[in-house]
Amino acid sequence: MDQENDKKNSRLIPILREGIAVIQMIFFKELKTVVTKNHPDLEASVLTMLAGAITNELFGSHNPEEKFQKFRNKYQGTIEQELLSLSDELPQLTAPLADALRIQTLCDNQEGVDSAHVLKQADSFGMLPQDRDIPMPSAFMETVRTLGSVHKLIIPPVDIDETEEKNFLQ
Secondary structure (H helix, E strand, O other), rough: HHHHHHHHHHHHHHHHHHHHHHHHHHHHHHHHHHHHHHHOOOHHHHHOOOOOOHHHHHHOOOOHHHHHHHHHHHHHHHHHHHHHHHHOHHHHHHHHHHHHHHHHHHHHHOOOOOOOHHHHHHOOOOOOOOOOOOOOHHHHHHEEEEEEEEHOOOOOOOOHHHHHHHHHHH
């Protein structure tokens, strides 16, 4: 039975990670508009890197390349300032981001990685509403498909059976 659950989880995790990536892309796109408005004095390439650095910071996925680390260090104050204003600047993305971060943490946990610090950090930036439950994988993917459609990112439907979903959340 455990092998069967492992097979289902191994199928479910990549599907969920793809959904997380879609939310990240949507967030990056919307965030780039915000940072462009907030920092009109910066060059387009810097604005793109800033939006990327903020996205990476929120999702706890820092690019290890030296040029990105130097950029992150140089703009750390701006990155933190933008993170603190996210819930005001992009309120429509608070719930999907919270769901994506929670699902990411669950996926990490299933793979033996503790990424609870990412949730704590998101909470400190006001991006983790406490009155919001962890979404079931099927509900999360429905949100991803809906947002993906609105933002012209196509996500093919994936059937997730109830047993798979329940096993994932255990």
